[in-house]
Amino acid sequence: MNAVTGLEEKLRGTFRYLAEGQPEGTLHGALLTSPLAHATIRRLDVSAARSLNGVHAVVTAADVPSDFLMGTAILDRPPLARAKVRFQGEPIAAVAAETKAIADAALALIAFELEPLPIVSAPRDALDEGAAKLHDSGNLCSDFIYSRGDARADFEDCAHVIDHTLTTPRQVPAAMELEGGICIPSPTGIELRAATHSPFYTRSLIASMLGLPDKEVRVIGSPIGGSYGGKEEIHIQPVLALLAWTARRPVRLVLERSQSMAFATTRHPFEIALKIGCDRAGRLLALTADVLVDNGAYASFGPEVLDTGMECIQSAYAFKSVSLRGRLAYTNNGVGGAFRGFGALQTLTAIELAVDILARKASIDPLAFRRINLAGANDPGPLGQAIIPQPELSKVADALSALPVWRDETPSQRYLSGTGYALVRKGEGFAGGGPNGASGVLALTLDGQVTFQSSLVEMGQGLESTVRNILLASFDLGDADICCATGSSDAGADSGPTSASRGTQIALRLIRAGKMPFLEKLYVGAAEILQVPMDALRLGPGGFYQRMAPQNKPDLSLSDLAASAGEIVTRIDIPGIETTQAGVKVHTLFTACAARAGVRIDRWTGQVVCTGLDLLPACGPPISPLAFHGQMTGAGAQALGFCLTEHQPYEEGTVMARNFDSYFIPTIADVPDINVHPVTWLAPDDPVGIRGAGEIGLNAAAPAIANAVASALDAAPTHLPVRPEWVLGVLARQGRTP
Amino acid sequence: MNVDTAYVRPADMEDAISIKASLRAAGMYGCGLTAAQLGWGVKGPEQTIIDISGLDFGPDVCLADSGSMVLAANAPLERLRLNPLISGQMPTFADFLGYVGSTAMRNQASLGGNLLWGAGDLEVLFAVVDAKLRFAGNGRAQSLGQITSDRSDDLLVSIIVPALQESRIFVEKLGHRQAFSPARVVVAGCVGRQSVRLAVRLAGNPVVLVETSWPMNGPLDDALFTGDTDIHLKTVAHNLLRGHLAQLAQQDMA
Ligand SMILES: Cc1cc2nc3c(=O)[nH]c(=O)nc-3n(C[C@H](O)[C@H](O)[C@H](O)COP(=O)(O)OP(=O)(O)OC[C@H]3O[C@@H](n4cnc5c(N)ncnc54)[C@H](O)[C@@H]3O)c2cc1C
Numbered sequence: 001m002n003a004v005t006g007l008e009e010k011l012r013g014t015f016r017y018l019a020e021g022q023p024e025g026t027l028h029g030a031l032l033t034s035p036l037a038h039a040t041i042r043r044l045d046v047s048a049a050r051s052l053n054g055v056h057a058v059v060t061a062a063d064v065p066s067d068f069l070m071g072t073a074i075l076d077r078p079p080l081a082r083a084k085v086r087f088q089g090e091p092i093a094a095v096a097a098e099t100k101a102i103a104d105a106a107l108a109l110i111a112f113e114l115e116p117l118p119i120v121s122a123p124r125d126a127l128d129e130g131a132a133k134l135h136d137s138g139n140l141c142s143d144f145i146y147s148r149g150d151a152r153a154d155f156e157d158c159a160h161v162i163d164h165t166l167t168t169p170r171q172v173p174a175a176m177e178l179e180g181g182i183c184i185p186s187p188t189g190i191e192l193r194a195a196t197h198s199p200f201y202t203r204s205l206i207a208s209m210l211g212l213p214d215k216e217v218r219v220i221g222s223p224i225g226g227s228y229g230g231k232e233e234i235h236i237q238p239v240l241a242l243l244a245w246t247a248r249r250p251v252r253l254v255l256e257r258s259q260s261m262a263f264a265t266t267r268h269p270f271e272i273a274l275k276i277g278c279d280r281a282g283r284l285l286a287l288t289a290d291v292l293v294d295n296g297a298y299a300s301f302g303p304e305v306l307d308t309g310m311e312c313i314q315s316a317y318a319f320k321s322v323s324l325r326g327r328l329a330y331t332n333n334g335v336g337g338a339f340r341g342f343g344a345l346q347t348l349t350a351i352e353l354a355v356d357i358l359a360r361k362a363s364i365d366p367l368a369f370r371r372i373n374l375a376g377a378n379d380p381g382p383l384g385q386a387i388i389p390q391p392e393l394s395k396v397a398d399a400l401s402a403l404p405v406w407r408d409e410t411p412s413q414r415y416l417s418g419t420g421y422a423l424v425r426k427g428e429g430f431a432g433g434g435p436n437g438a439s440g441v442l443a444l445t446l447d448g449q450v451t452f453q454s455s456l457v458e459m460g461q462g463l464e465s466t467v468r469n470i471l472l473a474s475f476d477l478g479d480a481d482i483c484c485a486t487g488s489s490d491a492g493a494d495s496g497p498t499s500a501s502r503g504t505q506i507a508l509r510l511i512r513a514g515k516m517p518f519l520e521k522l523y524v525g526a527a528e529i530l531q532v533p534m535d536a537l538r539l540g541p542g543g544f545y546q547r548m549a550p551q552n553k554p555d556l557s558l559s560d561l562a563a564s565a566g567e568i569v570t571r572i573d574i575p576g577i578e579t580t581q582a583g584v585k586v587h588t589l590f591t592a593c594a595a596r597a598g599v600r601i602d603r604w605t606g607q608v609v610c611t612g613l614d615l616l617p618a619c620g621p622p623i624s625p626l627a628f629h630g631q632m633t634g635a636g637a638q639a640l641g642f643c644l645t646e647h648q649p650y651e652e653g654t655v656m657a658r659n660f661d662s663y664f665i666p667t668i669a670d671v672p673d674i675n676v677h678p679v680t681w682l683a684p685d686d687p688v689g690i691r692g693a694g695e696i697g698l699n700a701a702a703p704a705i706a707n708a709v710a711s712a713l714d715a716a717p718t719h720l721p722v723r724p725e726w727v728l729g730v731l732a733r734q735g736r737t738p
Numbered sequence: 739m740n741v742d743t744a745y746v747r748p749a750d751m752e753d754a755i756s757i758k759a760s761l762r763a764a765g766m767y768g769c770g771l772t773a774a775q776l777g778w779g780v781k782g783p784e785q786t787i788i789d790i791s792g793l794d795f796g797p798d799v800c801l802a803d804s805g806s807m808v809l810a811a812n813a814p815l816e817r818l819r820l821n822p823l824i825s826g827q828m829p830t831f832a833d834f835l836g837y838v839g840s841t842a843m844r845n846q847a848s849l850g851g852n853l854l855w856g857a858g859d860l861e862v863l864f865a866v867v868d869a870k871l872r873f874a875g876n877g878r879a880q881s882l883g884q885i886t887s888d889r890s891d892d893l894l895v896s897i898i899v900p901a902l903q904e905s906r907i908f909v910e911k912l913g914h915r916q917a918f919s920p921a922r923v924v925v926a927g928c929v930g931r932q933s934v935r936l937a938v939r940l941a942g943n944p945v946v947l948v949e950t951s952w953p954m955n956g957p958l959d960d961a962l963f964t965g966d967t968d969i970h971l972k973t974v975a976h977n978l979l980r981g982h983l984a985q986l987a988q989q990d991m992a
Contacts, residue, residue: 604977604980605912605923605974605977605978606970606974609916645914645915661920664914664915664919666915667915667916667917667918669916669918670916670917724970724974728970728977737977738977
């Protein structure tokens, strides 16, 4: 089974993403974005632009209902800046015109005046009393407080205590496909072809903005040409829809890379101050954490990212007591948002570094230290919540210890080498309150195919091949008999977002739940047509066979069954696997993963090279092994970027990297051999039997790489990405420069 | 590529030179155009491009009787990288080419473009081996450092790398990542029997070349590390040169 949707077309360059293949007469959409990071809009006059020949729509905040705001926990973001701009690159107005040249000319005719406001660039300053406020509610977007036990007292009992502070980078999604799409209006509604993780959510949001009933908005959200969370956000869809609805013509609007680098939601930079301590035997007694997050200008998924980061800050370990505080500050540095790893990446990297520092201080081998402190299989979750038991944690630790030893690098005057480990866990799906449940459909369509219909989306992660493998394993059918229809609001059933590593879990549980009722309907239909009892029949490749008179072709093909019985449909609804807990957002289903990384450090240049990476994800048996492998190795590459090269700097609200010539994603030359060792064992009574593979590899790889740097240098990184300047500084202080 | 751009495909070298002479500043030679396009806005170039990529400048590489190598200025870098004469005569050059752009870039990018663009990595290596650039019309071959006027006014035809049998060469580029990265530092050295030529380019600064006696017994010349850049890059350049030279000195001792 091919793990890549449309592999051949992609190789030939004929595969079409959503913003390609626009209908005849499609208008060109273009954006006017803010050159300033923080300003009051004093004047905005689009009349000259509107009257330019060839211009069919010019829209501003005045065309959006005044109470329409976007966000998840906090609604604070207008699709087009209203009264104020809060980040450089924020859309102020948009035009739809017959050509790009006319659209550009129209943009130039828009008269606007921005009155600069003080720029809030550091999250710590943002929370100062006198700081300029981005929003009326103040600059504290959200916070998190949790404690268990008496950390202060437990620190007194510690034999070893360490402090470590880590700041993490602003990573940009850097997907090949830019934010954008095509919108085609009809007299009563619109069809929106633009990448989204959640076609139904996008549909209702756009419908409410345009004042349309949901059913008049059709959203096609996949295939997506890369997202990593960036398109989990509502991106430019509302502006695109508004243009098409106003112009009454199809519109194509796709950001340019330089616009995307400012507009796309980024990974939140965290500053994580940790103090942890253990007793003489190495048992972790106490943890205090103070986390400050640069949220950027709008809430987006920031509160959820903070919550998830704080929930994961104990990694896979059992601390006796914890005292945790997290704060999310509004700044004028773009917008932070959903990003693969979702806050957990940042805090897991920090805690795993701290654990290694403490292990070294206690003179205990880092792997042994981890084993001593591993959370028990039936322990409550990190915030005391009930969780699905995790007996696999100890299997992961076993597998990590059992990895064959790496051959030592030949000792050299120039290079230092180091090996780092991590053992982490992160919640899958959304925290209690969801959306965690899902709906889907199993149907025998009129063309005789057993089809799984859902609104889950394909974004290159291999959802479609995974679904096909689940269908093949669930029904004894041939490859030609099955079909997977994903990615749009046509599904007839809302499967919820394809986010938080939940896509495979949801598909598997939906098909599992729908299998028997659906089969029952097929058997009833077939028995009636063939005039035999149901138990005389067997479903096999191509259709139904009579058990007693086996033939090499079905007695009733699936297409004949559909032709006679009509479409056979089973709607499936599954509940979320979730618990809720007062005061904090908690997950119930956790995924574990370990990693080992090797690095080589150049004492002459300070350059760090990752020389090897092992990933040990406990996700059960991979359903689509190639896609699973792809998720893990891709995660390894993204972890490398997080640790070694990627950061979008802002200076006084100004985006510093506008293209990939100054924002450095690792290339294939930077990526070492990545070996994936799936830990397939999950408890026999595990309610799912698998875990999602989307994020967990990244969450383990990054701390392992950071720990490898720490082990090579005998100094833990305090900032990521690790800068060669910092490495040379450490070596100079240690007297180890050449 | 912008459709409004004017391109000219000269029939031969003379044709190219006469087109350039008639267009003067309104025309420019272009080979792979990979460097030139870095300076273009979305509108494309303002000058007419005189495309020299298809002209016959002789074989990509040939060996003169003197043992020196003659390289065609319009040879694409990837072809040079794979050329057996180069891997035989100057393997350091062949290896280093692997760090210039990507394969796709090197299939377009020419040696001449790299040396004349103003920020090409190969300039540093070619400075230490004292390569000579031969331009059309004036039979004289010039060293890289002698080309002070607008580098692309004359047509560069070939590059002559002197015989290096007794020399040992090193070159190293430091970018933001392993490959496909603008250079932050490039250093090179060519150690002969009694002298050593060292060159450094720090970020976008001009190449600095220094010649001194070998074996070296003093510190590195500070002149090598001048230029408008941060102290870190100067330290790195210093470390790289010191490191490579120490290795070569050790080899000599052995
Ligand atoms: C993505 C990307 C990555 C890159 N990476 C690197 C890198 O890693 N290292 C590096 O050194 N460079 C790099 N470059 C820059 C460039 O690709 C190379 O320097 C290349 O060798 C330039 O050659 P060209 O034939 O494309 O030059 P062109 O762009 O065609 O020309 C460059 C200049 O030289 C002049 N010129 C060219 N040939 C002649 C001639 N025969 N006579 C007179 N004038 C001439 C032109 O008029 C122009 O002014 C990169 C460029 C890009 C776009």
